[in-house]
Amino acid sequence: MATFTIDGKEIEIVPGKNVLKTALDNGIHIPHYCYHPGLSAPGNCRMCMVEIEVGGRRSLLTSCTTMPAEGMVVETKTEAVARHQQAVMEFLLVNHPLDCPVCDQAGECDLQNYSYTYGPGKSRFAEEKVVQPKKDIGKHILLYSDRCIRCTRCIRFCDEISGTHELGYFNRGVHNEIDIFPGERLDNRMSGNTVDICPVGALLDREFLFKQRVWFLKGTDTVCAGCSAGCSIRADINNERIYRLVPRQNPAVNDYWMCDDGRYGWGHVHSDSRLLFPLLGQGQAEALALWEAALARVVEGFAAVREAHGEGAVAGIASGHLTNEEQYLFGKLFKGVLKGGPVALRPKLSAEGDVVFKSGFTVRADKTPNTRGAREILGALGLPVLDASEIWKGIQEGRIQALYFLGGDPAERLSETEKAALGGVDFLVVQDILASELTRMAHVTLPGAAFIEKDGTFTNHAGHVQQIRRGLAPPGDARADWEILRDVANAMDGGFAYADVREVWAELVGTVKAFAGMDLDRIGDRGAPLAAAEE
Amino acid sequence: MPEEYKVITKLFDVEGLADLDTYRAHDGYKALEKALKMTPDEVIQAVQDSGLAGRGGAWFNTGMKWSFMPKDPKVPSYLCVNCDESEPGTFKDRELMRRNPHQLLEGAVIGAYAIRASAVYIYIRGEMWEELVQMERVIAQAREAGYVGRHILGSDYSVEVYAHPGAGAYICGEETGLIQSLEGKRAEPRVKPPFPAQRGIFDCPTTVNNVQTLSYVPHIIHKGTEWFKGLGSERYPGTFVFCVSGHVRNPGLFELELGAATMREIIYDLAGGPYEGRALKAVIPGGASTPPMTPDQIDIVMDPANFAIPGRGDFQGMFGTGGMIVMDDTTCMVDALLNLMNFFAHESCGQCTPCREGCPWARDIVWRIEHGQGRPEDLDMLLEVADNVAGFLSPRYSTICLFGPAFSYPLQGFLQSFRSEFEAHIEQGGCPIKQDKSIKVPG
C-alpha cells in the first residue's frame, strides 16, 4: 500500500486523487478557490500552495495539481505556507471592492472566511482599483465582475458540465474579464449552478438578490420534486418561507448539480393559490369546511357510489408526486378499506424527452419525483397501475362513478378528455396542493402538503431511495398527505394507527418486497438503491 | 578588442540568402543530408555531446531535451520553433529568421528528425508578418526541393513544416504559452508537470526550441561535435549572438564565443560605447527580466555560468537572452523601471493571482514615485510585493510560470542597485534627473 504524509499523518495514495482532495477527505483543510472536485483543476488561484518535499526537493506547490507519490511529505501549516497564504489573500483583495455590506455572498464567502483565517488582516493597497462592470448575463444570473477573483470555475462549468460554452474569458492581465458573447446569454438549464460554485459574490442569483442574509437561513436537506432524477438538495428557509434551493453533493444521483427547473421551481409552495382548507362543493358552490366534515363527506360519498354501483365503480388516480409512504397508505386504503377498483397514474412526461448535458447530468422527462415508487408499491399491494385512459374510458362507459384523485402537481392542467371524463363522475375527491380547474370540479377537496412540508421518501427513476424532510409547516389547515390518507382510512374505520411517518415506512419495508431490508439509517442523507436497482 | 566569431550570422551579408539556390551554394542542406544518414538517436547524441544549450534563456542542454521525446511515438510528436521573440532588448531571432531563414529551417528539420516529429510549427510573432510571409516562401522552396514533406531526400522520414502567426502577446514566448496559443487558445501558460515532452500541443509530445538554438544545429552536424565543443567555454560551448541597444553609438548584433569577452568589451569596443559626453549608468544584461548591472559590475565575462545567483543553483536566468540594454547618465532609473513595469503589466496573461494583481500594483507604486507621489513606506512595500510574487534570494515563486520572477527580479534589482534614486524621488516629490527624451539616432 503506497502512502505519503500530510502534516505527519500517513495516508494511503488513491491513484488519480490530488493532494488537495486527499487532504480535504482526511479532514485536513487547505484553503482554495479555483479547485472544485466536480471540475478540472487549473491551479490558477495559487491559494492551495503547500510545502511539498519529494525526491529530495522541497518547494511550495499547488496541492490541487500535485499527485501524491510514495514517500512524499506534505506540510500545510508551515511559516512559509502561512506567509504565502497571506500574500495571496492580499493580492486577491487588491482590486476587490469592499462590498460585504451589500453583497449576497457575505456569510458564505470564501474570500471573507479565508481572509479571517489566513489573511494579513490589513490592506496596504493605496492605488486606484481596477473596476469591472456589473452585468446582467442570463435569465437567472447576474455577474458583478468587480467582485470576480478569476477562479474560472464558471467558465469551466459551462465547458465541462453543461457543455453550453456561454462564458468566455476576455482581455488580458488585470483586465481579464469573464463575460458572455454579446447577445448569447447564459440561459442553459443548469445556469444556477454557476452561482453555487462562485466562491465570491460575483455570480449572483437574480431571484435571491438582496432577499436574505444567509446566516438567517436554516437549511433542510431534502430532494427536489421537479422530476424523476431526484437531485439531492437543501432548502434554505427562514420565517416559514423558502429563499432558495441549492444542490447537495450526491455521487449516486446528481454529483454537485441541479437543474434550473428544479432550482427555481418552488414558487408554487408559497403561491396564493395554495389550498389552505378542505373544500366542499363544486365550482361556485365551493365552501370551506372543517376536516371532520370533509372526511365525513368523503366516507359518505364513496359509500353511496359503492352501494349503488359496486366496488369496481370507485377508481383511483395515484400520483407520482407523493412519497413512498403515501403510495403505501393510498394502496392500503384503496384496496383494503375503500375497496376500490382500478388505479391509474397520469404520467407527466415532457415532450422534449430526457435532456442530457455534456457531463451526463440529465433532466428527466418524467416531471414527477416518485413514479417508480408509485408503480413498485401499488403493484406490490395488488393494485397494478393502469394507463389513465382506462379510467376515462371506464367513466365514459359508465363503469366508474367515483374517483379518488391524488394531485400534488405544481402546475396542474387538465386535457379536454380529462375534463369531460371528470365531469361525468358522480363523486370526485381531489387531494391536492393548489387550486385549479381540477379542484373546482371536485366535490371534496383535501389540502395536502408540498414536498418541503412533510417527511418521507422518494424513489427516483433509477430506483434510488432518498429521504425528503419537512422544513416548513403546511399552510393554513393543509396536512401532510400521509396524514390525510390515514385520517380518511380511519374515518372509514380502517384502523391506521400510525403516529409517525416512520411507522408507515417500517410497515412498507416489511410488506413490499422491492423495499425489503431497506434501512433509513443506511439511506441517510444520500439515499440507497433498491435491491433491484443494484443489479 | 574582442573578436566576433560568426557561425550563424556568418552569411548575413550574402545577398539573396533567403533563396534556396544561394543557400545551397553555401553548403546549405548538406547537414540535413548527413543527418538523414544517421539514426535519430545518433543525431540527438551528437547535439547533446556538443554541449549546445537552449539559447532562449533557459540554457538547458538541447540534445538532452530532445532525448525526452518518445523514441517510438504512438501519437504524432511535434517540434515547435519559438520565434515569438518579444523580450525587450532582444532582436537576434528576428534577424536570424529574416536574413538566413533556410538555416533555421534546416536546423528545424534536423531537430524534427531527431525527435521523430511528424510536423514542425514555426511560431512567428504577428508583428513579424514580412518574416512570416518570407518563411512560407522558404518552406515552399524547401518542399519543392524535397527537404520538407514526404520522404525527405528519398529517406523514410516525412515531416510537414508550417508557419503559424502570433498576434501580440509576449507570453507566447513561454513554452507552454506558445503551445496554448498554437492550439488556438489564450496564451495562458500551463501548470507543469506535465511537461511538453509528455503532453504538449494537441496533448501530444512536443519540444519547443528557440530560433538561435536551432540555427546552430546544421553547423554542429556538418562540422561535428568536437568543432562546436572547441568554441566558447567548457560549460557553455559555442557562440552567442549578443544584442546591444539603448544609449550606445553602434547598436546591433555581435556573435562571439561564450566566455570570450567581458560586457565592457562588448559595449565599448564592439558597440561603440556611450554617446559623446555621456557616462554609462546601468546595463540590463539579458532582456527586461534581468536585474540591472552597474558600471562597476560590467567587467564580468559573458558566460552564463558567471551569472548564476547564489543559492539558486543552476538558474542562469540572469544571463537571460543576452539582450543588453545600455543606459547612460541622462536616464532616470525610476522612469526606466516604470517603462519595464508597464511592459510587464501589459503582457501579464492574468491567469494567476500574484502576477495578475501584483504586477499592476507594483507598476502603480513605481508610477507614483516617478510622478512625485511616492511615500517613504513605498520602497519596502514594493520589495515585499515583489518578494510575495517571487523572492530574489528565497525559494518562493508563487506563480504558474516564470513571468512572476521575470517582473519581480528586475524590480528587486532596480531597488537594490539604485535605491537612493528612488529615495530622492520620494524626498523631493519629483524626478530629480533631467531625462533626455529626444529622438536619438546613433552615429
Place this chain on the structure above:
Amino acid sequence: MGLEMAVELSPETKKACEEIIRRYPEDKKEAAILPLLHLAQREWGYIPLDGITYIADMLQMPHARAAGVMSFYPMFHKAPVGKYVIYVCSTLSCALCGAEAVVDHLKDKLRIDVGETTEDGRFTLAKVECIAACDGAPAILINEKLYRHVTREKLDEILDGLE
C-alpha cells in the same frame, strides 16, 4: 465606417483559410483561429462581432471562446482602424532613444491622440511593446512594414509618401 453588409470572405481568402485549417489535426480546428483572424482582418480592416462568429463557426468553436481568444491578442481590432496603423514601439530601448518624441511628433502631425484615428480614416496611432528591432531604435511598424531609426524628418517623409 463599419461593415454594413453581412460578413463574408472573398473566395481567395476562404481558400487560404481552408488550406490553413488543414495544417492542424481534423478535430483541432480551433488551432487555426489566429492565422484566420489575421487573414480576415487583412480583408475586412478589422473584426466586427459578426466576423468573430463567422470565423468561430468555420472552426466549430463556441462564440464566447473565440471572442475571448481574440481579445487576448492586441493585434486584432474590434473596431475600424485607419488604412495605416502606426505602431510606435515604446518599450525600454526605443524609449531610451526617443519613442516619446516620436509619439509626440505623430500626435502633432496627425492631430490625434494615441488610440485614435484621423478623420480621413488614413492613420491610427498606437503604442506597442518591444517589436524586436531594438538596434533600430526608435522603431515603428506601419501595418506590417518596419521602419528603423525614425527621426522627425523620416516620419514626415514616410507618411507623406503613403497613399
